[in-house]
Amino acid sequence: MTTHPAEAPLYTRRFWAKAGSARESGPERIHLLEHHLADVGACFEAIIAQPTIRRRLARSAGLQDIDESTASRLALFAALHDIGKVNIGFQTKVWRREDWPRGQQPPDSGGHFNELVPVLTRDDDATAGWFFDNLGWWWDAIETWDDRGGMTVCDFLVATLSHHGQPLQVTGNKKSRHPRLWRKYGELDPADYVRRIGELARGWFPRAFEATAPGLPRLPHFQHLFLGICTLADWIGSNEEWFPYESDEVDGYMSRAREQARRAIASVGLDITKQRDSFAGWPRDFGRLFGLPGAVPNAIQRTVRESPLDEPLMIIESETGSGKTEAALWRFARMYEEGLVDGMYFALPTRAAATQIHGRVSRFVERLYPENARPEVVLAVPGYIKVGEIEGRHLQDYVVWWENNAEEDLRSRQWAAESSKRYLAAQIAVGTVDQAMMAALRVRHAHMRAACLSRNLLVVDEVHASDTYMRHILRELLNAHINTGGYALLMSATLGSSAREEWLAAGMAVVREPQELQKAIAAPYPAISTAGNRGESLMGTAENGLDKSLAIKSEPLIDNHSSVARLALEAAQDGAKVLVIRNTVSSAIETQRALEVMADVDEYALLFSLRERPTLHHGRFAVQDRRELDRAVEQQLGKVRPFGGLVVIGTQTLEQSLDIDADVLITDLCPVDVLLQRIGRLHRHSRLDRPTHHREPRCVVLTPQVGDLSSLLRKGGSNTTGLGPSGFVYPDLRVLEATRHLIEEYSTWEIPRMNRKLVERATHPDALHEIVERNGAEWAQHERETKGGYIADGLTAHDALVRRNKTFYEDNRDVLFGSQEEKIRTRLGDEGVEVEFVTAPKSPFNSERAIESLTIGAHLLRGTVPNGPVGTEAVPGGFTFSIGEESFGYDRLGLRRID
Numbered sequence: 001m002t003t004h005p006a007e008a009p010l011y012t013r014r015f016w017a018k019a020g021s022a023r024e025s026g027p028e029r030i031h032l033l034e035h036h037l038a039d040v041g042a043c044f045e046a047i048i049a050q051p052t053i054r055r056r057l058a059r060s061a062g063l064q065d066i067d068e069s070t071a072s073r074l075a076l077f078a079a080l081h082d083i084g085k086v087n088i089g090f091q092t093k094v095w096r097r098e099d100w101p102r103g104q105q106p107p108d109s110g111g112h113f114n115e116l117v118p119v120l121t122r123d124d125d126a127t128a129g130w131f132f133d134n135l136g137w138w139w140d141a142i143e144t145w146d147d148r149g150g151m152t153v154c155d156f157l158v159a160t161l162s163h164h165g166q167p168l169q170v171t172g173n174k175k176s177r178h179p180r181l182w183r184k185y186g187e188l189d190p191a192d193y194v195r196r197i198g199e200l201a202r203g204w205f206p207r208a209f210e211a212t213a214p215g216l217p218r219l220p221h222f223q224h225l226f227l228g229i230c231t232l233a234d235w236i237g238s239n240e241e242w243f244p245y246e247s248d249e250v251d252g253y254m255s256r257a258r259e260q261a262r263r264a265i266a267s268v269g270l271d272i273t274k275q276r277d278s279f280a281g282w283p284r285d286f287g288r289l290f291g292l293p294g295a296v297p298n299a300i301q302r303t304v305r306e307s308p309l310d311e312p313l314m315i316i317e318s319e320t321g322s323g324k325t326e327a328a329l330w331r332f333a334r335m336y337e338e339g340l341v342d343g344m345y346f347a348l349p350t351r352a353a354a355t356q357i358h359g360r361v362s363r364f365v366e367r368l369y370p371e372n373a374r375p376e377v378v379l380a381v382p383g384y385i386k387v388g389e390i391e392g393r394h395l396q397d398y399v400v401w402w403e404n405n406a407e408e409d410l411r412s413r414q415w416a417a418e419s420s421k422r423y424l425a426a427q428i429a430v431g432t433v434d435q436a437m438m439a440a441l442r443v444r445h446a447h448m449r450a451a452c453l454s455r456n457l458l459v460v461d462e463v464h465a466s467d468t469y470m471r472h473i474l475r476e477l478l479n480a481h482i483n484t485g486g487y488a489l490l491m492s493a494t495l496g497s498s499a500r501e502e503w504l505a506a507g508m509a510v511v512r513e514p515q516e517l518q519k520a521i522a523a524p525y526p527a528i529s530t531a532g533n534r535g536e537s538l539m540g541t542a543e544n545g546l547d548k549s550l551a552i553k554s555e556p557l558i559d560n561h562s563s564v565a566r567l568a569l570e571a572a573q574d575g576a577k578v579l580v581i582r583n584t585v586s587s588a589i590e591t592q593r594a595l596e597v598m599a600d601v602d603e604y605a606l607l608f609s610l611r612e613r614p615t616l617h618h619g620r621f622a623v624q625d626r627r628e629l630d631r632a633v634e635q636q637l638g639k640v641r642p643f644g645g646l647v648v649i650g651t652q653t654l655e656q657s658l659d660i661d662a663d664v665l666i667t668d669l670c671p672v673d674v675l676l677q678r679i680g681r682l683h684r685h686s687r688l689d690r691p692t693h694h695r696e697p698r699c700v701v702l703t704p705q706v707g708d709l710s711s712l713l714r715k716g717g718s719n720t721t722g723l724g725p726s727g728f729v730y731p732d733l734r735v736l737e738a739t740r741h742l743i744e745e746y747s748t749w750e751i752p753r754m755n756r757k758l759v760e761r762a763t764h765p766d767a768l769h770e771i772v773e774r775n776g777a778e779w780a781q782h783e784r785e786t787k788g789g790y791i792a793d794g795l796t797a798h799d800a801l802v803r804r805n806k807t808f809y810e811d812n813r814d815v816l817f818g819s820q821e822e823k824i825r826t827r828l829g830d831e832g833v834e835v836e837f838v839t840a841p842k843s844p845f846n847s848e849r850a851i852e853s854l855t856i857g858a859h860l861l862r863g864t865v866p867n868g869p870v871g872t873e874a875v876p877g878g879f880t881f882s883i884g885e886e887s888f889g890y891d892r893l894g895l896r897r898i899d
Contacts, residue, residue, distance in 0.1 A: 031245035041079030042261035043233035059485035061217035069213030084112035135198035165444035228451025278373035282333035299542035311532035318526035319752035320680025343427035380423035380431025424452040442817040472797035478506030494673035496763035550697035565595035572645030575691035579662035583722030617650030620895040672762035738762035
């Protein structure tokens with residue numbers, strides 16, 4: 001047989017797992033496979049040694065604790081995660097032409113997942129025979145670890161092989177390679193090396209082989225959490241900074257791997273032992289904790305403080321501006337001190353809301369923790385790389401440069417911020433709710449996201465009932481989180497009873513019928529709901545001293561941008577701060593243009609501007625410009641605001657989380673829960689400097705010109721209102737018509753006293769059916785179509801969910817993710833496509849600032865995907881660019897398509 005000469009490259013003579021960048025002479029360095037398996041096994045072992053994670057793992061198995069033998073067996077499976085790399089097709093991927101043994105055909109290039117399928121299924125019986133025999137302990141494990149004839153052992157093997165981001169397809173897999181990939185080739189003998197791995201594994205984890213140990217837990221939830229932790233261990237164990245490449249066999253390498261693993265998980269904030277030792281307790285003084293000297297908690301905050309900590313789910317319902325955020329943070333501080341959670345993920349509905357709350361949470365963390373043990377607060381928003389006030393940017397080869405040029409220890413703590421897949425690994429993060437929801441959906445690395453989230457308090461702010469799809473996803477996220485022993489807190493100013501009942505049932509195998517309408521209306525508000533060990537409870541609280549009585553009326557001007565602009569300008573001329581919220585970006589831009597045409601030169605001071613350029617606020621601005629727009633809105637319309645009239649026009653980005661205070665609100669018709677959110681920006685703060693004619697809050701709701709909304713039932717035509725089946729933003733006209741009736745019925749709204757009545761009368765199933773009966777056959781058809789749409793959304797959501805009640809080997813078809821990830825992500829929140837520019841154009845607001853990229857919604861691209869960086873052309877006030885057949889412009893009014 002022909003063999004390599006003695007000087008043959010090392011990578012042709014040793015089984016490797018990691019290889020440095022390839023050169024003409026081959027890879028510059030390699031990390032031996034056995035070392036990488038040890039690295040990941042050691043990381044897994046170190047992760048599940050952490051008390052909170054270990055409790056979550058035990059809970060998912062229905063146990064009080066994980067015994068050491070079971071922990072060792074799981075770590076052993078984690079170490080086997082890359083055993084598929086033993087095949088020759090993978091090993092020769094980095095070979096040069098001259099490395100092929102003379103007289104032998106080059107093997108097909110191979111991966112390391114699908115190639116194992118015929119071995120697992122015994123379709124390649126010859127390879128399967130020696131593979132499992134050579135592991136040495138496999139058949140004993142099936143007999144002594146598993147009371148299901150080997151099914152559970154196979155489940156865990158498939159689970160660990162699925163660490164690449166989605167479950168491995170075993171049944172009907174057509175991607176597996178030819179069995180010759182497992183035969184000896186040159187100096188590489190897979191059979192001998194599998195024997196070596198089997199022997200090493202037995203030495204690494206001797207307690208896995210204790211004869212009296214209990215069998216492996218069989219619950220599917222346990223397998224799914226195992227996969228998530230295994231994937232996390234692989235991400236950490238694959239980092240060369242923590243696990244330097246070692247190309248030589250090292251006796252006792254596992255001792256080195258274990259020490260490196262302990263350091264690595266402490267560096268990224270998974271091991272918080274030292275932090276807890278330094279924690280002196282949370283400041284009991286409310287004002288000190290939140291930087292509000294002399295402040296005392298209000299009713300909702302006191303109730304949250306006094307509530308038992310061991311209830312896994314809490315829902316806070318209270319009016320906008322009542323301090324729900326502080327209540328949630330206060331509860332987190334108590335739970336952290338008691339050791340119930342390690343950290344927190346604070347989820348907001350929009351990127352703008354997340355970026356705003358991030359600063360508040362960062363300041364809270366500074367006051368809560370001592371400086372020498374303070375966790376970093378990650379901003380979990382795609383497009384941003386931010387930890388605390390420190391920002392980073394991507395360089396080549398996935399490297400991130402941090403502006404503070406951090407030392408290694410701080411860079412390690414920033415690790416979770418460098419990829420959206422790792423956001424939930426942060427001890428404390430503030431981000432969008434879709435990042436949390438992806439832990440429940442069939443998208444890559446969902447299991448790792450869920451495993452990371454399990455140790456933390458999940459806070460979801462501004463939940464409401466408008467979106468059936470999102471409700472289903474959130475319920476499943478809560479199910480997964482609570483079933484592993486996790487804790488969650490939901491907050492809303494406008495929650496309907498049907499959504500509340502649905503979420504309170506999370507973690508329990510129950511389905512509830514909606515409450516009767518009158519009973520739902522009679523429920524207390526503000527209120528705290530809990531579900532868990534003591535059953536369910538709904539407890540009213542005292543009011544929070546934020547009562548306001550506002551005048552509200554409708555005006556049939558939703559399509560008349562000039563008239564809307566005139567209403568706003570007249571109020572601003574009278575000294576009022578006017579907030580105009582349109583349902584669509586196009587309506588907002590047209591209103592802004594009408595306002596600019598209408599205003600005299602000396603009235604331009606009444607128009608919201610950034611760096612003396614009139615503009616508006618919506619979601620289609622570059623990240624750099626959007627940050628400055630957020631700051632400008634809060635400066636000009638915030639709690640501390642300059643004197644004089646002002647008009648700020650925007651979209652839904654203005655209705656959540658920005659601390660803005662308007663004298664007058666002009667808004668498009670929208671569902672009542674959304675409308676109440678918008679009203680939360682009206683007379684938000686108590687102040688004495690309001691103009692004489694605007695000392696009482698006033699809201700104008702823009703509606704279509706006809707009386708009812710029947711004209712919007714018909715699809716087709718141009719509809720920029722966002723209403724109805726053709727409007728796409730708020731398609732359920734029953735809710736909108738019910739909201740319109742409430743505006744007509746009550747010319748004065750008492751907030752928050754009327755909140756419960758308003759929400760239930762526009763969202764409860766009985767109230768919506770009453771609208772249909774009142775309006776006739778056409779509305780009955782709309783109800784059927786809408787319910788069909790809700791059912792379809794529910795089914796779509798169900799199809800998109802991870803099947804955590806199914807096992808990885810026995811139920812393999814049920815756990816597969818399929819090919820719908822892009823559709824799932826788009827439906828979830830449309831993260832959009834990031835478009836990079838060949839030469840970065842300048843911001844229309846700042847000639848010193850370059851716009852390196854823009855995120856464009858998938859619906860605007862119409863299926864077109866950029867193929868590399870895009871060229872731009874400068875035009876007065878901005879720039880233009882094209883992607884395929886689609887043309888776009890960007891200027892002070894933001895991004896828009898040029899038709």
